[in-house]
Amino acid sequence: MIEVVNLTKKFDGVIAVDELSFRIRQGEFFGFLGPNGAGKTTTINILTGLARPDSGSIRISDRDCTNNPKAAQHLIGVVPDDSNLYPELSGYDNLCFCASLYGMRKIQRQNRSKELLATFGLEEAANRKFGGYSKGMKRKLTIAAGIIHNPRILFMDEPTTGLDVGSARQIRLLISRLHHSGTTIFLTTHYIEEAERLCQRVAFIVKGKIVKIDSVSNLLQPVLGKKAMLITFCNPIMNLYEKFERTFPNLKCESLSDAQVRVESMEPIYVGPLVRFFEDNGSEVMEAKRITPSLEDVFVITTGIEVNTMRKEREKPHSIP
Amino acid sequence: MRQWIAFWNIVLKDMRAYYLKPPNVSWGLIFPLAWTAMLFIKSGQGLENILGLLPGVVCISILFGSTSMLAVTVTFEKKNRSFERLLLAPIPLSLLMLAKTGGAILFGTVNAFVPIVIAMFLADLSTISWNIAIPGIVLIATVSTFLGLFIAVSVSEVFEAQTFSNFFRFPMIFLCGLFIPIASLPVFLRPLSYMLPLTYGADILRGAIDGTNSMSLGLGFIVILSFCTILFYVSLRNINRKWIV
Incomplete structure (x- = not known):
């Protein structure tokens, strides 16, 4: 055509x-x-x-x-x-x-x-x-x-x-x-x-x-079976990434903003240990929600650009209802 | 047939959306009326001079009616991107632009008859050669509209269209022999007069209205037709070059 x-x-x-x-x-x-x-x-x-x-x-x-x-x-x-x-x-x-x-x-x-x-x-x-x-x-x-x-x-x-x-x-x-x-x-x-x-x-x-x-x-295909969680904090979090990796070697943590991180894994993610980890390290968790990896993740993996922009776009009120 | 449906509806749409709007209709009536009164008072002559003033007033009515209207409407549509709808239609660009200019040509032609209708009440118009005057009026409206098209393609803002129109119109009024005979102009300005389409249009109308034309009517029609052709094709080329980049 x-x-x-x-x-x-x-x-x-x-x-x-x-x-x-x-x-x-x-x-x-x-x-x-x-x-x-x-x-x-x-x-x-x-x-x-x-x-x-x-x-x-x-x-x-x-x-x-x-x-x-x-x-x-x-x-x-x-x-x-x-x-x-x-x-x-x-x-x-x-x-x-x-x-x-x-x-x-x-x-x-x-x-x-x-x-x-x-x-x-x-x-x-x-x-x-x-x-x-x-x-x-x-x-x-x-x-x-x-x-x-x-x-x-x-x-x-x-x-x-x-x-x-x-x-x-x-x-x-x-x-x-x-x-x-x-x-x-x-x-x-x-x-x-x-x-x-x-x-x-x-x-x-x-x-x-x-x-x-x-x-x-x-x-x-590349993201099928992947689990992800979005964690939002009351205040900006401190730099805990190295400690996080040592504590949870199977999880990948990525900062989306001062007060938000995204945790990914191919294995199930348990909320309790994650919340305890952050709170024990002085970061008060406001919200922790599971998200399904999507085409957006594929786009980010493929192009390597606009990671935060693309994700923030999804969180906007006018994003897909 | 399909292309002509599009053509006719573009003309009708422009007439409804722009030319038949009350402000434009009143402009079309008041402007020629004001020019007639002004020139009549300025001449200091009696009603017998109406026929002498008529070619000038008719030319100005057409020029001011069609040039800026077309320039402004096309620039406006280009600016709000509705012109893209026309470019996406399955009709040739030349037919599309003829349709766009069709409304302005009609508007200019109708404008020309406002001072003529007024003059009917003041003078005897039975001596006018309508078989020359009407084609002359349509040709002046066409060349003025194509000048508007040329201006529209040269600018990007509506206010620029107005300013640029005046850049052409005002010198043309004073150099085309309507109010100051070309022979009375300074020698260095006379060649410029003969480069203006309105010079030939005004001469045709003088020939048709009171028989005082200074050039052959045939030459006048040929020159205006040539201006129309050149302005239209230069505008089409510019649209192709500038708007379909």
Whole structure:
């Protein structure tokens, strides 16, 4: 469905995308995972025709789109990272207009717009101006606009970034339904758990390069069976790592912040001895909770970057509910 | 057929979203009205001079109506990224930009008829050659709009679009022979006058309205058409180069 070979793009001498090669099968849910500035949006822009590659080739649905991105634009839908519909038009008019860009006739576009407004729970806001919508409503309508013409391939750039938990959850549910209806989905995100939950195959992209690409189940193999615990302290803890290693040779302890550590092991972790150890050494434990190692751990192991940032991201209130 | 559905809906959307908004409609009415009154009072002549003033007022109404409107709307859409929606649509860039400019051309053309309608109540317009005036008006609206497109592609902020528009418009008003005959301009400015599309547009309108054109009408149409073609293709090239990087 999508075949990318040695795709490279530079901006003012800085490499944004560095010899990317990957294939996405028809009906697949493919995730592009990486920190901000990794090259995710640039890749989507090139694939959809908003940017030109410096070198490499792109084929979408057996059409060569390298120099002619228009060749496949009727097959693709795009949900950009920004809700970029027309603020002065109503939700309904925005959808009708987007449908008209794909040549849909009046009755078709009116019916489809009504159908999508109902699907996304925006019927009551249909005649309100898009500029007055909440952030969550804007994202929903932007996704609706991206699929108005029933595209075979949908590119979604950070669809849930900045949304509250409820809206993000609703949007993930809608994306999941789209995939089950047969749409090929290319999703970029920096929420690793989102990719883990939704995608079938994931590529880790760092500084414009794909460092790992595989199915989610294969990627998770190295951390399967691993146990982990997150321990939070009332106050910043002292440097106890050497003593910890001597006391618990089978456990690995890693600092996440002044007052938080992560303990990992391939064997079961018992809470009591750990809490006693820290309290005996002058660190009052506020909370100790078990966590399941995830794709995030694989990402950290594979890329070796953004350890704290990625983990803090998961602890944020807007992270995956 | 599908491409024309997109084309027509882009024109309609722009008309609804931008050009038919009350502030723009009132601007389209008040501005030509103010210019007509100002020039009429300044001329110190009677109603018989209305036909002499009409080409200038019509040109200014079109120029101010279409150039800045197009420049501002395209820059605004580029800034809030809604323009990306159009670039993602499966229609050729040239057709897309013709659709984007279509609304402004219509707006400029309609603006041109405001002073004409006012003049109808004050003077006898039966001598006007409409078969020359109407194509002339549409061509002036087209070249003014394409100038707006050229400006939109050259700037990135909405306020820059306004400023840059004035950089072209005001010198053009005074150098195109509307109010000061080109023959009366300093010798070093005269070549500049002949490099401005409005010089030829104003001359066509003078020919159509009171028969006082100084150049051949055919030459006027050819030159304006050439300006339209050059401005449009330079703008398309710049969009390809700057916006699809």
